[in-house]
Every structure is written in C-alpha cells, then in structure tokens.
Amino acid sequence: MTIATFADAGLVLLVLTIGASTIFARRAFDAVIAFVVYGLLLAIVWVRLSAIDVALTEAAIGGGMTGMLLLGAAARLRAVEFDSFAAALPVRLCAGFLCALAAAGLAGALLLSPKVVLSLAPAVMENLPRTGLGNPVAGVLFAYRALDTLLEKVVLLLALLGVWSLAPNQAWNGIPGLRIYDQPNTTLTFLAQILPPVGIVVGIYMCWVGANEPGGAFQGGTILAAMWLLVIIARLADAPSTGNTWLRIGLVFGPVVFLSVGLAGLVLANAFLAYPPGYAKPLIVAIEVALTISIAAALAMLAAGPPKPVQQQ
Amino acid sequence: MAFARDLFTVLALVAGALFFLAGTVGLIRFPDQLTRLHALTKVDNLGLGLVILGLLPQADGWFGAFKLVSVWLLVQFSGAVVTQLIAGALRERGPCA
Amino acid sequence: MSDATLFGLCGAALAGLGLYGLVTHPEPLRKILAFNLLGSGVFLVFGFVSRRAATAGVPGDPVPQAMVITAIVVAFAATALAIALVLRLLEQTGRATLSSDDPASATGEKGNS
Amino acid sequence: MDSFLFLIASFILTTVAGSLIVILRRPAEVDRIMAAQLLGTGGVAILLILATATETGPMVDVALMLALFAAFVSVAFVRDVSHPENTAQRR
Numbered sequence: 230m231t232i233a234t235f236a237d238a239g240l241v242l243l244v245l246t247i248g249a250s251t252i253f254a255r256r257a258f259d260a261v262i263a264f265v266v267y268g269l270l271l272a273i274v275w276v277r278l279s280a281i282d283v284a285l286t287e288a289a290i291g292g293g294m295t296g297m298l299l300l301g302a303a304a305r306l307r308a309v310e311f312d313s314f315a316a317a318l319p320v321r322l323c324a325g326f327l328c329a330l331a332a333a334g335l336a337g338a339l340l341l342s343p344k345v346v347l348s349l350a351p352a353v354m355e356n357l358p359r360t361g362l363g364n365p366v367a368g369v370l371f372a373y374r375a376l377d378t379l380l381e382k383v384v385l386l387l388a389l390l391g392v393w394s395l396a397p398n399q400a401w402n403g404i405p406g407l408r409i410y411d412q413p414n415t416t417l418t419f420l421a422q423i424l425p426p427v428g429i430v431v432g433i434y435m436c437w438v439g440a441n442e443p444g445g446a447f448q449g450g451t452i453l454a455a456m457w458l459l460v461i462i463a464r465l466a467d468a469p470s471t472g473n474t475w476l477r478i479g480l481v482f483g484p485v486v487f488l489s490v491g492l493a494g495l496v497l498a499n500a501f502l503a504y505p506p507g508y509a510k511p512l513i514v515a516i517e518v519a520l521t522i523s524i525a526a527a528l529a530m531l532a533a534g535p536p537k538p539v540q541q542q
Numbered sequence: 543m544a545f546a547r548d549l550f551t552v553l554a555l556v557a558g559a560l561f562f563l564a565g566t567v568g569l570i571r572f573p574d575q576l577t578r579l580h581a582l583t584k585v586d587n588l589g590l591g592l593v594i595l596g597l598l599p600q601a602d603g604w605f606g607a608f609k610l611v612s613v614w615l616l617v618q619f620s621g622a623v624v625t626q627l628i629a630g631a632l633r634e635r636g637p638c639a
Numbered sequence: 640m641s642d643a644t645l646f647g648l649c650g651a652a653l654a655g656l657g658l659y660g661l662v663t664h665p666e667p668l669r670k671i672l673a674f675n676l677l678g679s680g681v682f683l684v685f686g687f688v689s690r691r692a693a694t695a696g697v698p699g700d701p702v703p704q705a706m707v708i709t710a711i712v713v714a715f716a717a718t719a720l721a722i723a724l725v726l727r728l729l730e731q732t733g734r735a736t737l738s739s740d741d742p743a744s745a746t747g748e749k750g751n752s
Numbered sequence: 753m754d755s756f757l758f759l760i761a762s763f764i765l766t767t768v769a770g771s772l773i774v775i776l777r778r779p780a781e782v783d784r785i786m787a788a789q790l791l792g793t794g795g796v797a798i799l800l801i802l803a804t805a806t807e808t809g810p811m812v813d814v815a816l817m818l819a820l821f822a823a824f825v826s827v828a829f830v831r832d833v834s835h836p837e838n839t840a841q842r843r
Contacts, residue, residue: 232755232758232759232762233642233758234642234645235762236758236761236762236765237642237645237646238645239762239765239766239769240765241645241646241648241649243765243769243772244649244653245649245652245653245656246773247772247776248653248656248657248676248680249656250776251660251672251673251676252656252657252659252660252664252669252672252673252676257666257668257669258781258784259776259784260669260672261668261672262776262781262784262785262787262788263776264672264675264676265788265825266772266776266787266788266791267676267679269788269791269792269795269818269821269822270791270795271679271683272795272814272817272818273795273798273799274646274649274683274686275686276799276802276811276814277642277646278643278646278683278686278687278689278690278699279690279693279698279699280686280689280690280698280699280704280707281808281810281811281813281814282704282705282708283682283686283704283707283708283711284811284814285813285814285817286707286708286711286712287679287711288814288817288818288821289817289820289821290711290712290715291675291679291711292818292821292822292825293820293821293822293824293825294715294821295675295715295718296821296824296825296828297824297825297828298715298718298719298722299668299671299672299718299722300825300828300829300832301828301831301832302668302722302725302726303668303832304832304835305726305729306666306668306725306726306729316663316665320663321663324659324662324663325659328655328656328658328659328662329655331654331655331658332651332652332654332655332656332658333651333655335650335651335654335655335684336647336648336651336652339644339647339648339651339684339687340644340648342691346691346692347692348691348692348694348700349692349700349701349702350692350693350694350697350699350700350701350702351694353700353701353702354696354697365697365701366701366704366705366708368701369701369702369704369705370705370708370709373702373705374702374705374706377705377706377709378709381709381712381713384713384716385712385713385716388716388717388719388720389716391720391723392719392720392723395723395724395727408831408832408835409831410830410831410834411831411834411835412834414627414630414834416623416626416627416630417627417827417830419623420620420623420624420627420823420827423619423623424619424620424820424823427616427820428820431816431817431820435813438813442809442810443810443813444810444813447708447712448817452817452820455820455821455824458824459824459827462827462828462831463827524712527716528715531715531716531719531720532719534719534722534723534726535723535727548753551753552756555756555757555760555801556760558760558797559760559763559764559767562763562764562767562768562794562797563763563767565790566767566768566770566771566790567771569771569775569786569790570770570771570774570775575780575782575783575786578783578786579786582786582789582790585790585793585794586793589793589797590793590796590797593760593764593797593800593801594800597800597801597804600753600804601804602807602809606809606812609812609816610800610812612816613796613800613812613815613816613819616816616819616820617792617793617796617819620819620820620822620823621789621793621823623823624789624823624826624827624830625789627826627827627830628782628785628786628826628829628830630830631782631830631833631834632782635833
C-alpha cells in the first residue's frame with residue numbers, strides 16, 4: 230500500500246512538472262508537446278482514481294486528438310515569428326499571487342469538504358438493473374442524465390458549425406483545410422493501411438463493451454475519428470467536402486436517433502427521454518451505435534478545420 | 543506450480559524493467575538522434591515485450607492473454623513504423639528537424 | 640491523506656497554473672493550452688469528488704465521472720473552434736496575437752486572403 | 753506478488769519520468785516527440801502491470817488506447833515536418 234502511495238506522489242509530482250512546463254516553455258511547440266505528454270499522464274492518473282471511463286476518454290481526446298490539433302496549429306503559427314512579448318514582471322508576480330490564491334482556495338475547499346459524503350452512487354446503483362446496463366457511467370450518460378448527453382451532441386454540432394462558418398465565402402462547401410502529408414510516403418501509407426482496420430475493430434469493441442464495462446460511444450467514436458484522419462493525412466483518401474450529403478447525414482444521425490427515441494418516450498413511457506420498461510437496453514445500445522457514428526464524424530471534421538479555398542492549396 | 547509461475551513473472555518483469563532502464567539511459571546518453579531512436583525501439587520491443595511475457599501467466603483466461611499479446615503487437619508495429627517515419631524525416635531534412 | 644486527496648490537490652494546483660497562463664500569455668495558442676490545463680485541473684477535482692464517494696462495490700460516484708467525460712468532449716470542441724479562430728485571424732491579418740499595442744508582432748506579413 | 757508488481761510499475765514510472773524531464777529540456781523537436789513516444793510505451797507497461805495487480809481487466813483497454821494514440825501524435829508531427837515552409841523557418 231505504501232508503495233502505491235509513493236508512486237502516486239511521484240506521479241502527481243511528474244504531472245505538476247509537465248503541466249508547469251506547458252505554461253513556462255519558451256516556444257509554443259515545446260508547450261504543445263508537453264501538453265501531449267501531460268494528456269497521456271492524466272490517463273494514468275484517472276486510472277488511479279478508478280475512473281476507467283474517464284481514463285479512456287482522456288487518453289483518446291486529451292492526449293491524441295487535442296495533441297494533433299494543437300501540433301498542426303503550432304506548425305502553422307510558426308510562420309509568424311513574433312517576439313513573445315510577455316507581461317511585465319510586477320504584473321506576472323501579481324497574477325501569480327492571485328492564481329496561487331485561487332488554487333489555495335480550491336485546495337482548501339477540497340480539504341475542508343464536509344465529512345458527510347454526498348453521493349449519488351447508491352441511487353445510480355439501485356436503478357441500474359432497470360436499464361439492463363452493467364456500466365454505471367453509461368447508465369448515468371444515457372438514462373439518468375440523458376438530456377445532458379443529448380445537448381452535448383448538439384454542442385458538438387454547434388462547434389462544428391462555428392468552425393465551418395470561419396471559411397471564406399468562396400470556400401463554403403469546400404474541402405476542409407486539414408494538413409496532409411507533403412508527398413506520398415510509403416512508410417506512412419503502410420501505417421495507414423494496417424492501423425485503421427485494427428483501430429476500427431477496437432472502436433467497435435469500445436462501443437459494444439460500453440454497456441457493461443468501461444467504454445462507450447465517446448471512446449469508440451474518437452478512435453474511429455482518429456483512424457479516419459490518419460487515412461486522410463496519409464493521402465489514401467480525400468477529406469469529404471463539407472457539403473457532402475452523406476457526411477451531413479452522418480453528423481446528425483446520432484442526435485436524430487437520440488431525439489426520436491426521446492420523443493417516443495413521451496408517448497410510450499410518459500416522459501421525454503424515458504425508455505419503455507424492458508426495452509431500455511436495446512434502445513440505449515441503438516442510440517450508442519448511432520452516436521458513435523456521429524461523434525466520429527463530428528470530431529474528425531472539428532479536427533480537420535474549416536473548408537479552404539481551392540486556389541490556396 | 544504456482545511458485546514456478548510467479549518466479550517466471552518476477553524474472554521476466556525484472557528483465558523488462560532493466561530494458562526500460564537501458565532504453566531510457568540510451569535515450570539520454572546517446573550522442574545523436576538516430577542512435578537515440580534505436581534506443582527507443584529497444585524499449586518498445588524488449589522492454590514491453592518482456593513485461594507482457596511476464597504478465598501472461600497471471601492473465602485471466604485466454605481472452606485476457608490474447609488482449610495482452612495484441613497490445614504488444616500493436617505497440618511493436620506502430621512503434622516500428624513511427625520510428626521509421628521519424629528517421630526518414632531526419633534524413634530528409636537534416637538533424638535539426 | 641488518501642491518494643484521492645493527493646490527486647485532488649494536484650488538480651487544484653493545475654487549475655491555478657492554467658489560470659496564470661491564461662492571464663499572462665499574450666499568444667492565443669498558449670492561452671488555449673492554458674485553458675485546457677485549467678479545465679483538466681478542475682476535472683481532477685471532480686475526480687476527487689467522485690472517488691471520495693467510493694463504497695464497497697462501487698469504485699466511485701459515476702455521476703461526476705459522466706460529467707467529466709462530457710466535459711472533456713466539449714473542451715475538445717471548444718479548443719477546435721478556438722484554434723480555427725486563431726488560424727483565421729492569422730490568415731486575415733498576418734498576426735496571431737491579441738495584444739493591440741505590440742507593433743513588433745505585425746512584422747510577419749503572411750496574410751493574403 | 754501485488755506489491756512486487758507495484759514496485760516494478762513505480763520503477764518504470766521513475767525511469768520514464770527521469771528521461772522525460774531530461775529530454776523535454778533538449779532543443780531539438782525530434783527529441784521531444786521521442787519523449788512522447790517513450791511515455792506512450794512506458795504508460796502501456798505501467799497500465800498493464802496495474803491491471804494485473806489490481807485485477808481490473810478494463811485497464812488493458814486504456815493501455816490499448818494509449819498505444820493507438822501515441823502513434824497518432826507522432827504521425828501528426830511527421831506530417832508537419834514534411835511541409836517545406838516549416839523547415840525553412842526552423843532554428
């Protein structure tokens with residue numbers, strides 16, 4: 230037990246060091262790499278907190294997708310070498326002091342939190358058998374707080390709409406400006422031919438296992454998105470134009486299925502987003518499958534960025 | 543039998559951990575980037591390979607063992623290809639890349 | 640002090656670090672990074688809240704965990720939108736800084752759209 | 753057995769942490785990518801050992817995820833290096 234505590238303390242120290250270097254690194258690129266490392270470390274931290282579902286999401290999104298997105302941005306921004314004009318020392322000291330105060334306040338709230346632990350876990354565990362699911366987190370996401378999950382999908386679509394709206398007028402409905410490899414490269418092509426089939430199997434496995442064990446639509450969808458991006462980057466397939474009908478159907482498929490099941494619940498189970506007794510599990514699995522497709526499409530398109538005018542290529 | 547199994551695990555894990563140590567020392571000490579890449583791949587194949595070999599007898603059932611081996615194969619494959627990619631980029635663009 | 644508390648305190652410190660970066664860095668990309676750091680620190684505090692509720696049979700309260708999963712995905716969407724904005728700013732003006740009183744940053748003339 | 757597994761996991765964490773801190777101070781970008789790759793592999797090893805020690809099967813899935821995405825980040829890096837206008841600016 231003591232070894233575990235020591236290891237945890239070391240892990241915390243490492244996370245703090247890497248986290249600090251994302252802030253204090255001199256070049257933006259260094260900060261981005263530190264952030265990728267930080268995301269991978271956080272996945273281990275979440276495992277130590279016994280939150281496997283979160284660890285899966287963090288490893289996929291925090292380390293992988295965000296890292297790729299930020300690396301691309303750092304590479305493009307490198308073209309503008311502006312002198313990093315930092316705030317003056319007194320300002321930094323002052324900001325540092327206030328931020329330390331905020332952190333101390335948060336830490337104090339943690340340490341002085343009431344002895345009586347408020348938890349919704351018993352309520353969730355009590356009602357979980359009625360949904361037929363084995364994973365309490367999936368139960369919360371799709372039954373207990375289904376409205377949050379539905380709205381989150383809408384947020385993803387809104388963000389995508391925002392990204393696409395940044396395209397110049399003539400590029401609307403064009404191909405996303407995702408950076409692809411400069412010229413065909415046999416090694417990368419090989420990777421992009423072998424890895425995606427493996428990734429697709431893992432993604433489907435994640436989605437399928439999510440009902441009973443950690444995993445689910447988010448994690449599965451992220452893997453599928455990453456594999457799609459890999460294929461596009463390796464020049465094995467073109468990114469679809471943002472006006473592509475199939476792409477748009479894929480994007481709204483999940484939320485539409487979710488919403489129609491929710492509306493059907495209004496008739497069949499007397500409440501919005503309620504599932505008729507006995508049908509909860511098949512309905513949730515159907516929603517998860519539909520959402521996996523939509524999440525994959527939305528995340529990949531978010532990472533691909535706004536459409537680009539053709540002549541700039 | 544259980545003792546032999548545990549002994550095997552201990553030996554393989556210690557050997558794997560030593561390769562992790564060797565790989566990281568190489569990564570720190572080796573003079574140029576291509577040799578450092580070489581040290582990195584040793585961690586991928588031998589370090590992780592021995593760790594997984596040691597964990598296999600403790601795995602729960604055939605499916606658990608299968609998953610462990612497939613994780614190793616995945617790391618092995620993607621590690622090798624990525625190293626190749628980085629080395630290619632280094633050769634094309636020079637050591638400062 | 641339990642391990643969960645340790646990670647919770649780590650989260651608080653990370654949130655402070657992120658806030659500092661968000662306030663002091665003039666580069667938008669660094670601000671986005673700092674914002675992500677701030678977010679993940681707050682998520683870790685949620686992790687502490689979840690883990691604290693652990694009882695026999697349940698490793699933690701699933702409600703905060705589900706919220707953190709949702710939050711990670713939303714944070715990614717926000718990051719993607721912010722990066723698209725920064726790159727568009729670069730395209731439009733040839734600069735990628737938010738400070739208005741820094742003429743040195745306008746030297747990299749790249750804007751041509 | 754369990755405390756031995758924890759010991760090995762801590763040992764791997766320590767070596768990886770040490771090299772991370774050294775490598776992340778190097779100027780060249782490739783070294784930094786190597787650090788991310790090393791942490792990917794080290795993280796996989798740590799998670800697999802922890803999965804066995806705590807008998808939590810799903811942790812193996814986290815290791816799988818880490819393995820998939822560590823490679824993905826390196827691909828993004830190699831892609832960015834492949835663009836000639838980037839190398840011209842490289843210091």
